[in-house]
Amino acid sequence: MTHMMLRGGCAALALIAATPALAQTPSADDLAALVKAQAAEIAALKARLDKIEGQQAAVQATTPHAASQTAPQMAQQDAAQPLVITPFAPQIVPPGPADLDVAQARAVAANPAGVTTEWGAGLPVFRSADGVFTYKPRGRILVDVSSTMGSKYGGRNTTTTGMRALRLGLEGGVGPHFFYQFESDFSENEVDIVTAFLGYRNKISSKVDYDVRAGHLFNDRAFEGSTGSDSTPFLERGVVSTAIIPQRGFYGIGIMGRMFGPNWHASLSVTGDRVDGEQATNDSRTFSGRAHWNPIRTDRSLLHVGGWFFDEALSSAATTLTRSTVIGGRFNGAVRVTTGELLGGRSTTGYGAELGGYVGGLWVMGEAGRRIARLDGGRPSFESKAWSLSSGLFLTGELPPYNPRLGSFGQPNVLDPVLDGGLGAIELTARYENLDYTDLVLGGDGWAATLGVNWYLNSFTRIQLNGIQWHTNNRAGTYTGGDDGQTVSARVGVTF
Known part of the structure; x- marks a missing residue:
């Protein structure tokens, strides 16, 4: 419908602009040039609309209830609400910046809306204006x-x-691929470094992704052994x-x-x-x-x-x-x-x-x-x-x-x-x-x-x-x- 409205509007503008020329009985060359200019304008407007809709589709993949919203509604909400990252399953809380997959991280980077602060599970997540840097205390x-x-x-x-x-610690990301996490524990009245790593993530195919972490790492061993305390x-x-x-x-x-x-x-x-x-x-x-x-x-x-x-x-x-x-x-x-x-x-x-x-x-x-x-x-x-x-x-x-x-x-x-x-x-x-x-x-x-x-x-x-x-x-x-x-x-x- 949006494309039809744009085409109709452009046609009306073209008709108004063309009326004086028609009254003077323009030549065939003049008419051809006018049609060519109108076609170029319509193509440019369509390209801009496709770009906007593509950005909204990326947000829709990570925003609850986005599928039921119209484009104008989403545009208005984007200015007032931070990007919401859905978890890997609805029964768990959303992942932090270091636990996103690369598709989620790309969605964050593709949705810059100024410097944002959003409150999730206990503490805020900070995002830079360009969507590149993400940081969260933990x-x-x-x-x-x-x-x-x-x-x-x-x-x-x-x-x-x-x-x-x-x-106490922190986690964050730099762009869609790089991430980090650091935590210290004070439970025995001593400073003990626990998780501390840098990581890189990417996709192998549309269904398979991976990450590589280097640093002080928590075991991936047994069901309860891989579950945090x-x-x-x-x-x-x-x-x-x-x-x-x-x-x-x-x-x-x-x-x-x-x-x-x-x-x-x-x-x-x-x-x-x-x-x-x-x-x-x-x-x-x-x-x-x-x-x-x-x-x-x-x-x-x-x-x-x-x-x-x-x-x-x-x-x-x-x-x-x-x-x-x-x-x-x-x-x-x-x-x-x-x-x-x-x-x-x-x-x-x-x-x-x-x-x-x-x-x-x-x-x-x-x-x-x-x-x-x-x-x-x-x-x-x-x-x-x-x-x-x-x-x-x-x-x-x-x-x-x-x-x-x-x-x-x-x-x-x-x-x-x-x-x-x-x-x-x-x-x-x-x-x-x-x-x-x-x-x-x-x-x-x-x-x-x-x-x-x-x-x-x-x-x-x-x-x-x-x-x-x-x-x-x-x-x-x-x-x-x-x-x-x-x-x-x-x-x-x-x-x-």
């Missing part, structure tokens, strides 16, 4: 309290408090993530490449040790990878299949493989399953599998992992084994906050936030986990069963409560033999 505050009872050892029956995370459905990750792990832990300095398809992702990384001041010896070297696939995905259901591995060559300064894994919550260090003292480690290999999914508000996830440690001097290797089965149910209509791009959980998109006078989102959770170090002469074993409830006041504020029935059977350390008890833990968390 952080999380997780405050926990934990009380244990029922153990036959008085030293285990304690009540403690702690900061699970106290992070501010997004786990329980107060602490399960034993598959905390026990079947490289010796360096969750972070290492190196490079990671990730590839994303319509219903899958895969990653490979090579890293050294985490950030430290030790440069007198070689770093350990860890090569790791993970992939997930969603063979079934509808608006209300999904199936998740995943697998991962790591292989590490240990530094001469990291040969102690003694491990003591918490199983009754993070803030009771006495409730652990221990390996006993183990020295002379040479290398380790770990691998695991993930299977789960959701239907409506109900989700289920099973994980299993195994770690093989090889010792120097030709001594026999030993194995660590762990598995878990967890589930949750949203009572308030939300879908589980599953991120299909990464195959992990994110922050939920709460339908009826408390700050808007609503109820928020309520989730019931349950998990059983089992850990086995008994392949070692002094190794122990244990299990824990957890029931929990999560109340999400909005998409970035939550209150969590976990009740844990645990059992340990250690053959070394302070608390040996079979022991049972109960731990009740609670958390208030804010992520921005």
Whole structure:
């Protein structure tokens, strides 16, 4: 219709302009020149209109309800509203500048509207006037309290408090391809650098894109192990993530490449040790990878299949493989399953599998992992084994906050936030986990069963409560033999 209006207007103007000339009986050459000039004007106007509509189409791909708006309405709103980036799934909050895919980043760069500031999940996102530079502060505050009872050892029956995370950082992008993120944690009353990287992203085809990150990187390993501490459905990750792990832990300095398809992702990384001041010896070297696939995905259901591995060559300064894994919550260090003292480690290999999914508000996830440690001097290797089965149910209509791009959980998109006078989102959770170090002469074993409830006041504020029935059977350390008890833990968390 817009094209017809432009053509009609141009024709009318041409008729008015041509009237005096017609009265003087113009020649054929004059008429030909007039028609040629009118055609050039119409072509120029059409080219300008096509350009405007092309820009609006890019905005429409990332702006809710844009499909139902007319071009004039969108033009008016573009001047008054910042660009809104939709998430990779409607049940999670929109991604930050460092988590966009290249198509979303291009849409931001193609929609300059002056310097903009928009408020998302907790803190603002700043964009430059030309759309090239994007910046967002980020952080999380997780405050926990934990009380244990029922153990036959008085030293285990304690009540403690702690900061699970106290992070401040930033993330941003430069154009559609380059991005960065940096965070420090202060939870142990010390400055600890966690995520810190630079990255590049691009597309391979219309359906496949990739990114490459270099710096201090968070593991892509196991379902809960790849989920951030501010997004786990329980107060602490399960034993598959905390026990079947490289010796360096969750972070290492190196490079990671990730590839994303319509219903899958895969990653490979090579890293050294985490950030430290030790440069007198070689770093350990860890090569790791993970992939997930969603063979079934509808608006209300999904199936998740995943697998991962790591292989590490240990530094001469990291040969102690003694491990003591918490199983009754993070803030009771006495409730652990221990390996006993183990020295002379040479290398380790770990691998695991993930299977789960959701239907409506109900989700289920099973994980299993195994770690093989090889010792120097030709001594026999030993194995660590762990598995878990967890589930949750949203009572308030939300879908589980599953991120299909990464195959992990994110922050939920709460339908009826408390700050808007609503109820928020309520989730019931349950998990059983089992850990086995008994392949070692002094190794122990244990299990824990957890029931929990999560109340999400909005998409970035939550209150969590976990009740844990645990059992340990250690053959070394302070608390040996079979022991049972109960731990009740609670958390208030804010992520921005």
